[in-house]
Amino acid sequence: MKYRLADPMIDDHQIKMVEDVLKSKMLVHGASCETFEADIAAYLGLEKEQVAVTSSCTASLHLALLSLNIPKNKAIMVPSFTFPATVNVVEQIGATPIFVDVNEDDYTMSVDSLRNTYDSFKKDYDIVGIIVVHEFGASADMNQIMAFARGNGLFVIEDAACAFGTEFEKSKVGLLSDIGCFSFHPRKAITTGEGGAVVANSKDLIKRCKIFRNHGMDMVDGHIDFVVPGLNYRLTNFQAVLGIGQLQHFDDWISKRRALQLVYRAYLKHPMIHLPKDQEGHTWQSFMIVLEDRVNRDMLKENLKLKEIESNYGAYSLLETQYYNEKYGNLYAEKTPISTKLYRQGLCLPLHQGLSEEDIETICNEVLLCLEASYGY
Structure with missing residues (x-):
């Protein structure tokens, strides 16, 4: 990859x-x-x-x-x-x-x-x-x-x-x-x-x-x-x-991650993409976008893989996992809707200090091209 x-x-x-x-x-x-x-x-x-x-x-x-x-x-x-x-x-x-x-x-x-x-x-x-x-x-x-x-x-x-x-x-x-x-x-x-x-x-x-x-x-x-x-x-x-x-390198690496996430923000301005809040003090371990409900997140993930771009789910809505759903799910009907949405429509994109700004631009362009090919814009 x-x-x-x-x-x-x-x-x-x-x-x-x-x-x-x-x-x-x-x-x-x-x-x-x-x-x-x-x-x-x-x-x-x-x-x-x-x-x-x-x-x-x-x-x-x-x-x-x-x-x-x-x-x-x-x-x-x-x-x-x-x-x-x-x-x-x-x-x-x-x-x-x-x-x-x-x-x-x-x-x-x-x-x-x-x-x-x-x-x-x-x-x-x-x-x-x-x-x-x-x-x-x-x-x-x-x-x-x-x-x-x-x-x-x-x-x-x-x-x-x-x-x-x-x-x-x-x-x-x-x-x-x-x-x-x-x-x-x-x-x-x-x-x-x-x-x-x-x-x-x-x-x-x-x-x-x-x-x-x-x-x-x-x-x-x-x-x-x-x-x-x-x-x-x-x-x-x-x-x-x-x-x-x-x-010994940690502060420099965090500075690099903070700079790279700004490139994502500049390029991923799209009505079907919601970006995470740019919060002061954030160290950007991951950059997770959230897609509109009409977007097939898993299809986008597979299409990016064909372009040599790795992506993955962010975290889990635990009440949708087998163990916690079976044990506690009946107590929480519709009580954690945001977690459900983030789990179903969230997608983490590459972010690490080994990437360049040009790499992030390439990744963004491929994301946008995939959306255009599938949804027309």
């Missing part, structure tokens, strides 16, 4: 860094992971004790919930348009997800839907928290969400899998709530292959995450003991050292 949806940038220096770790044979979580934690902390303006690197953002989300010590049979509010990992971890701790619709322009949790859904479910469910997703690098409205949460005694976790470096009113996301989670998957602007991080203003929460991350081990009276039933969610040293190298 000539124009890939994502294309991790890994240079020879980073490969040499990984090679050196492999040759050292010090492969599991160790010094390189601690350095990566310190580098992430420095980037976010934290202390290293406020960061824990993990094997994935899913692991980070699970650790975040475990660190908050949530009893079983509680309920947690989640966006209905997201990747299933956001909600899978809620199910894994024995809680009930309460699905909230999203905004049509930035694809993040709708504050109006949050309020209305809470009012509809609070009588029958013991709602204790919110997981808010900063979708595709766009920040949710954290002022209103946090005010609502604090007013109702709810914790907040930020799923910032797509939003490392994103800012909301000049402040980095992930730090605007009780605890934040990031991903370093290859689809993201920086990658460790698989990997993630969990951050918090509370060092005690991160300490609990680190204990759960490493089989429940902690030092007790000068010796190792197992104090909780933990998991193995550790990152490896050779993954961490790749992240160290990647982070």
